[in-house]
Amino acid sequence: TPEAPPSLLDGLDPDQRAAAEVVRGPLLVVAGPGTGKTRTLTHRIAHLVQDQGILPERILAITFTRRAADEMRERLVVLLGDVGARVPAMTFHALGLLILREYGDRAEIGIAVERERVQLVAQALSVTERKATQLCAAISRWKRRVARRAEALQRPPDEYPPGSDLDRAWAAYEEGLAARNLVDFDDLVTLAVELLESRPDVLVALRERFVHVSVDEFQDVDERQYRLLLLLAGEPQNVCAIGDPDQAIYGFRGSDVSFFFRFREDYPAASVVRLGKNYRSTRTIVDAALGVIAPSPTVGERVLRPLIEDRSRIVTHEARTERAEAEWVVHVIERLVGGTSLFSMDTGRVGPEDGEGTHAFGDVAILYRTDAQSHALVEALRRSGMPFQRRTHDRVLERAAAMAIVRSFVASHTPGAPLGPSLQTAAARVREEIAAPQGPEDAAPLAPAPEEGAEAPAFAEADVDAALVVLLAIAARSGEDAERFRLEVALEVEVDTWDPRADRISLLTLHASKGLEFRVVLVVGCEDGLLPLRFKGREDEADVAEERRLFYVGMTRARERLFLSYARERVRHGKPAATEASPFLREIEERLVTEETADLPKKGPDPRKKQLTLF
Numbered sequence: 340t341p342e343a344p345p346s347l348l349d350g351l352d353p354d355q356r357a358a359a360e361v362v363r364g365p366l367l368v369v370a371g372p373g374t375g376k377t378r379t380l381t382h383r384i385a386h387l388v389q390d391q392g393i394l395p396e397r398i399l400a401i402t403f404t405r406r407a408a409d410e411m412r413e414r415l416v417v418l419l420g421d422v423g424a425r426v427p428a429m430t431f432h433a434l435g436l437l438i439l440r441e442y443g444d445r446a447e448i449g450i451a452v453e454r455e456r457v458q459l460v461a462q463a464l465s466v467t468e469r470k471a472t473q474l475c476a477a478i479s480r481w482k483r484r485v486a487r488r489a490e491a492l493q494r495p496p497d498e499y500p501p502g503s504d505l506d507r508a509w510a511a512y513e514e515g516l517a518a519r520n521l522v523d524f525d526d527l528v529t530l531a532v533e534l535l536e537s538r539p540d541v542l543v544a545l546r547e548r549f550v551h552v553s554v555d556e557f558q559d560v561d562e563r564q565y566r567l568l569l570l571l572a573g574e575p576q577n578v579c580a581i582g583d584p585d586q587a588i589y590g591f592r593g594s595d596v597s598f599f600f601r602f603r604e605d606y607p608a609a610s611v612v613r614l615g616k617n618y619r620s621t622r623t624i625v626d627a628a629l630g631v632i633a634p635s636p637t638v639g640e641r642v643l644r645p646l647i648e649d650r651s652r653i654v655t656h657e658a659r660t661e662r663a664e665a666e667w668v669v670h671v672i673e674r675l676v677g678g679t680s681l682f683s684m685d686t687g688r689v690g691p692e693d694g695e696g697t698h699a700f701g702d703v704a705i706l707y708r709t710d711a712q713s714h715a716l717v718e719a720l721r722r723s724g725m726p727f728q729r730r731t732h733d734r735v736l737e738r739a740a741a742m743a744i745v746r747s748f749v750a751s752h753t754p755g756a757p758l759g760p761s762l763q764t765a766a767a768r769v770r771e772e773i774a775a776p777q778g779p780e781d782a783a784p785l786a787p788a789p790e791e792g793a794e795a796p797a798f799a800e801a802d803v804d805a806a807l808v809v810l811l812a813i814a815a816r817s818g819e820d821a822e823r824f825r826l827e828v829a830l831e832v833e834v835d836t837w838d839p840r841a842d843r844i845s846l847l848t849l850h851a852s853k854g855l856e857f858r859v860v861l862v863v864g865c866e867d868g869l870l871p872l873r874f875k876g877r878e879d880e881a882d883v884a885e886e887r888r889l890f891y892v893g894m895t896r897a898r899e900r901l902f903l904s905y906a907r908e909r910v911r912h913g914k915p916a917a918t919e920a921s922p923f924l925r926e927i928e929e930r931l932v933t934e935e936t937a938d939l940p941k942k943g944p945d946p947r948k949k950q951l952t953l954f
């Protein structure tokens with residue numbers, strides 16, 4: 340018999356292939372980290388297009404971040420060529436906006452950015468911007484639980500007190516947004532759901548448009564997102580949910596892992612596929628991660644079989660202070676990347692024999708629980724001269740300068756004219772404003788928040804440049820459509836400046852590391868109080884279960900080497916305090932761990948600790 344032609348699905352193992360070959364009806368894929376869930380999802384979509392002849396435009400792929408959506412599209416282009424770019428891959432928010440714009444008679448809709456929200460509340464209640472910012476955050480938290488204030492008012496008064504600052508702020512906020520024809524980010528999915536529930540014609544149109552709907556990282560859906568998913572999945576219910584309950588880390592934001600179980604109830608006929616092979620990490624890393632997640636409840640057996648055997652160990656390190664910890668991090672990376680003076684001075688060995696000197700900067704990620712921890716790291720990395728990038732959700736477009744550019748653009752742009760030159764003019768005008776000596780009233784639109792202090796104007800100048808770069812990129816995407824530009828700007832509130840392909844050390848929070856992988860991962864701050872995290876004033880409480888999953892997510896980002904460090908003393912909430920190692924570390928089997936003592940200037944060798952080199 341002639342050889343079968345190569346198929347798209349050859350890149351999948353039999354279990355993954357079984358999932359990808361379910362081309363009709365509901366499908367649930369439940370599997371641990373690094374088992375190829377995202378890979379399976381991408382191949383399945385490619386299979387639907389290439390082998391099943393489904394138009395790419397009709398296959399909706401939902402992700403949780405814009406970056407993940409871009410990555411999915413890129414992977415599809417690799418598999419399918421240019422056709423792959425036509426698959427609509429987008430976030431729930433972007434989907435909500437698309438539905439409202441194209442089907443909701445709300446083409447005029449605008450999205451309120453943080454600054455507008457804060458100003459609205461500050462003015463309505465005559466409070467400081469700082470207070471208004473807190474109130475806005477509280478409103479957002481509530482809106483993720485109940486979409487409307489009216490609903491919150493039905494709660495018991497000890498939970499939601501009517502007439503409280505929060506309540507008055509929310510009332511003013513709802514009124515203010517409505518008066519300006521604005522919605523906020525939290526509203527997008529809610530309003531889309533309401534539209535689909537009240538307009539059967541729209542529902543039919545959308546179901547005809549998207550004949551397949553898939554969602555990756557399904558463990559992180561919230562109630563409204565789940566409802567939207569259900570609504571979109573018409574007959575024959577071509578809905579595919581892929582995720583890992585052990586990686587549910589957004590409970591604090593209203594995500595609810597119980598939708599996994601709901602999915603099986605709502606779709607009793609769903610095909611359920613489990614993947615059990617971990618392609619990403621070495622056996623050492625998988626075993627250690629399994630130790631950490633073991634106490635977490637699970638349905639059935641938790642299967643994660645490593646395919647990569649190794650003999651290296653996980654390195655834990657105790658530093659005296661946060662600063663010493665950061666210096667140790669630098670030291671480790673210098674040794675991994677090799678060729679630096681510190682490295683050769685220290686060990687006298689340069690070479691690939693033990694994994695030393697075989698890594699690029701881009702292979703390394705430093706993960707932490709809270710953004711505040713990045714400062715010591717950034718300082719130490721700066722001193723070392725090694726290239727790094729921090730993944731922040733930089734709110735470039737929320738700063739005053741960006742708002743002023745957009746405002747001045749809207750005021751002066753001629754419809755149909757190219758956007759770029761118009762933006763340049765607007766930016767020039769804002770620059771002039773900053774440069775001109777101003778009375779306090781004139782300065783108002785650009786006034787910094789009070790706590791930003793005297794340096795703010797200099798900031799604003801740099802902000803203009805940063806904002807202009809982002810705005811021009813959006814303009815390029817929008818063609819000459821100013822309305823589309825305005826909406827894209829609103830969706831782009833959080834600009835992710837992190838570049839996965841850059842040869843730089845990545846600094847990111849554990850949350851931001853979800854879905855990613857790196858050859859080397861260092862998790863810093865493995866301390867009780869940070870992992871699990873306890874908030875100021877609520878020191879007794881911690882959502883230990885969710886924090887455990889978060890640590891598990893972090894550990895399982897590593898492909899080859901994992902380093903875990905903690906400091907004995909850390910400044911938290913403004914004062915230095917003694918700390919204990921994270922209880923999660925005790926969950927890792929001893930045989931998998933080397934305790935590193937390299938930079939600890941102790942009186943003598945600590946007999947409890949093995950004096951081992953890193954590699």
Ligand code: ATP
Pocket residue numbers: 350351352355370371372373374375376377378379583586618619853854855856
């Ligand atoms: P996470 O839960 O962290 O999101 P995941 O289950 O989505 O992980 P992927 O990111 O899809 O896992 O895959 C993990 C790694 O394993 C990737 O580098 C991927 O290319 C590789 N991989 C997955 N399946 C296979 C396979 N069948 N053959 C070769 N490599 C694979």
Ligand code: MG
Pocket residue numbers: 376377378854
């Ligand atoms: Mg994934």
